[in-house]
Amino acid sequence: MDVTDVARQSPVGLVELARIPLRRWRLVLGTAASVLVAVLVYLFVLPASYTATTAVVVRPVVTDPFSVPSGGADRAVNMTAESGIATSNDVIDKVAAITGRDTKEVADALEVETPVGGQVMRFDYAAHREQEAVDGANGAAQAYLDLRRGIYENQRAAVLKSYDDTIAVVTAQRTTTQRSLPANQSAETPSPRTSALLDQLRALNDQLATLAEQRSKIASADLSPGSVTSAARSPVPSSRDAAPLLLAAGLLGGVLLGALAAFVRESLDKRLRSTAEAVATIGAPLLGTVRWSGGRQPDESDLRYLSLALARWVDGPQRGPLVLLSAGSDEGREQVTAGLAAVLAGAGHEVRLGVTPESLDRIRPLMLDAQRRNPPVEPAPAKLPRQAPATAAGASAGGGDPEETAVIPAVRKPRPFPTPDAKNGGVYRSTTTEDNTQVIPAARPAASAPTTRTDGQELRIGSGTVRLVGIDAPPADGLTLLDAPPALHDERGVRAAREGRAVLVAARDRTRSARLVRLVERLRAVGVEPFGFVLTGEGRD
Numbered sequence: 001m002d003v004t005d006v007a008r009q010s011p012v013g014l015v016e017l018a019r020i021p022l023r024r025w026r027l028v029l030g031t032a033a034s035v036l037v038a039v040l041v042y043l044f045v046l047p048a049s050y051t052a053t054t055a056v057v058v059r060p061v062v063t064d065p066f067s068v069p070s071g072g073a074d075r076a077v078n079m080t081a082e083s084g085i086a087t088s089n090d091v092i093d094k095v096a097a098i099t100g101r102d103t104k105e106v107a108d109a110l111e112v113e114t115p116v117g118g119q120v121m122r123f124d125y126a127a128h129r130e131q132e133a134v135d136g137a138n139g140a141a142q143a144y145l146d147l148r149r150g151i152y153e154n155q156r157a158a159v160l161k162s163y164d165d166t167i168a169v170v171t172a173q174r175t176t177t178q179r180s181l182p183a184n185q186s187a188e189t190p191s192p193r194t195s196a197l198l199d200q201l202r203a204l205n206d207q208l209a210t211l212a213e214q215r216s217k218i219a220s221a222d223l224s225p226g227s228v229t230s231a232a233r234s235p236v237p238s239s240r241d242a243a244p245l246l247l248a249a250g251l252l253g254g255v256l257l258g259a260l261a262a263f264v265r266e267s268l269d270k271r272l273r274s275t276a277e278a279v280a281t282i283g284a285p286l287l288g289t290v291r292w293s294g295g296r297q298p299d300e301s302d303l304r305y306l307s308l309a310l311a312r313w314v315d316g317p318q319r320g321p322l323v324l325l326s327a328g329s330d331e332g333r334e335q336v337t338a339g340l341a342a343v344l345a346g347a348g349h350e351v352r353l354g355v356t357p358e359s360l361d362r363i364r365p366l367m368l369d370a371q372r373r374n375p376p377v378e379p380a381p382a383k384l385p386r387q388a389p390a391t392a393a394g395a396s397a398g399g400g401d402p403e404e405t406a407v408i409p410a411v412r413k414p415r416p417f418p419t420p421d422a423k424n425g426g427v428y429r430s431t432t433t434e435d436n437t438q439v440i441p442a443a444r445p446a447a448s449a450p451t452t453r454t455d456g457q458e459l460r461i462g463s464g465t466v467r468l469v470g471i472d473a474p475p476a477d478g479l480t481l482l483d484a485p486p487a488l489h490d491e492r493g494v495r496a497a498r499e500g501r502a503v504l505v506a507a508r509d510r511t512r513s514a515r516l517v518r519l520v521e522r523l524r525a526v527g528v529e530p531f532g533f534v535l536t537g538e539g540r541d
Helices: 003-007 014-023 025-045 079-086 089-099 103-109 130-180 192-219 243-268 275-282 300-309 333-346 357-373 389-397 492-497 513-525
Strands: 050-058 110-113 120-127 226-230 286-290 322-325 350-355 427-430 437-440 458-461 464-470 479-483 501-507 530-536
Touching: 014 025, 014 243, 025 243, 050 130, 079 120, 079 130, 089 103, 089 110, 089 130, 103 110, 103 120, 110 130, 120 130, 130 192, 130 226, 275 286, 275 501, 275 513, 275 530, 286 300, 286 333, 300 333, 322 333, 322 492, 333 350, 333 357, 333 458, 333 464, 333 479, 333 530, 350 357, 357 458, 357 464, 492 501, 492 513, 501 513
Parallel strands: 286 530, 322 479, 322 501, 350 464, 350 479, 501 530
Antiparallel strands: 050 120, 050 226, 110 120, 427 437, 458 464
């Protein structure tokens, strides 16, 4: 298997969608708390914001407001243009004069809504005081109406002036024509010239009548651009009215943002989450999983199963050093190494534990703690054959070493009360049904045996020993475990693994996949094939 396959993104299932936010619950909780704090600051620290609304109906200019409008007359108003006029500088200046605020602040606080297909404009004005919001909304609406009325009046004045100028010219022409008529001309038989002047005079009179009629219509036109249908008044809605809803929305939004941040962080910082991911990344078999008990101590039962998985190396004919490697220093490698050495020593093995000088102060307390949990014991004395009781008795009588004297089992009737006055603390016991007895020296208690060498580098654990040596110590007989420094920064452990076997230690939810891939690539590049790997952390598979 190519270890670079782990770089390919695997599909995420529904279970993983729930696991990622739960694994990164601190990020989710922190984001949700930040959003919630922002909402609380907005509601209770910042000043409340009041928003007042004034509705205005916009209507077109008509000459006869009581006549039935023709088709399309109700849609003759361009609402886009009206919205632009409502937010013009003239309106903003008048609102600024009413509220006493800066024109830029008024422009930010004023908002004009123009619904599509309608002729109703809504002036929304936001302020930190309720009365200011009411005055701002009503003032903006009235300023718009005044501005629009002024525009219409200016337009009407220009049209009326045009009509007045035209009427004056026609009147002058009519006066000139009247003066051209002969004074003594007969009305019954006018001359051709007189007839022409009379026709011209009638045409001018008709034109004057038409112009006067048109002017009267313009002068009587209703110039009202609209009217206020709903003026703003107290009470005015504020930003604190929907505080419970805003808090709920902030909490939900914070959780969603936190989950999104967790997924983003997961994609940028991929870590081992399961045994399957570790197998796919390392390409070696799983030797065991080591869970943490109280105080970040490895579970002893997991270590025993790990020692069983390493039985081929422990009991093999050619036992090179077993090197435990990891990508970093926070993946539980030292705890696993010390725990494995203690378990092997407790089973009766003589273990050489190679450590670096910088890790010796961390390994030694772990070994002493293992020694307290599994105190040293003496091996059981060997049994002598039943047909040679005299030899044992002679050895006892001759003052031999009591620790080398074997216990002689016999079927006998013991005396009711043993006599403790024999040599070397021996006890008289009956070996036959008769009254013949012999002295069986009592063995020394195991606690009297030394448990640790004076140099502090060899510890008795159970029925075996653990000898602390340097990682660069020359090879020797017996089991050798090496606690290698982080292999990505120190090559001493990799160099030792070329002469023995390499076991990788990876931590669930802690070891980064990219770093582990880089470590495996380096090991295989120098000819070291991992013997297997150990996964530490809380087991969830």
